[in-house]
Amino acid sequence: MQIAERTVATFHYTLTNDAGAVLDSSSGGEPLAYLHGVGGIVPGLEKAMEGRQVGDKFDVVVSPEEGYGTPNDMLIQVVPREAFQGVDELAVGMQFQAQTPQGAISVVIAKIEDGMVTVDGNHPLAGQNLHFAIEVTDVREASVEEVLHGHVHGAGGHHH
Incomplete structure (x- = not known):
């Protein structure tokens, strides 16, 4: 059977960046089903x-436009340190939920300087080529x- 609409495909993957550093992998764990x-x-x-079908092994490079997109400058903001009330220690790389008119988004602290904090709501892999070994x-x-729910259900079914 070939992968097509209304099929569930399960695969192992290793994701690397342009420099060859491993960003994510299912190696040693369960394969991903979608x-x-x-x-x-x-x-x-x-x-x-x-x-594709069972047993196929291949490599693919996914461009940012077909991956997590290109960075959006509108998702980068500089806010005062006071916006993080109740958080004693801030560090670059920390993740937070930010409320926007469109709902909550995840943001990462990109820079802290002179009492101002730069937060980035772009996906961490935005702008990067994604190298998959599948x-x-x-x-x-x-x-x-x-099909009706739009996602894979595990063994024994899925309960909402």
Whole structure:
């Protein structure tokens, strides 16, 4: 069976950056399962998975535009230290939830200088090429429930 819409694909992956540093991997753990065609993985990888089958091993480079996007300057803000009331210690790399008119987003402290804190709401991998090494381990038809819910259900079903 080939990966196509309304199939569940399971795969092992190793994700590296342009320098070859490993950013994430399923090695030594469970493979990742996703419902194909609903945007459960980055678009460039989903396109590369189309038509693949069990046993396929391949490498793909996903551009920022087909991955986590290009950095959006509108998601970078400089706020006063006082905006972090109740937080004694701040450090670059710390993550917080910020409230926006569109809802909560995750932000990371990018810089702290002169009582001002620069926060970045871009995905940490925005602007980066994503190098995936893939091994497809399973492909099956999605259940009606999975298709209706838009995601994979685990063994024994999924309860909302």
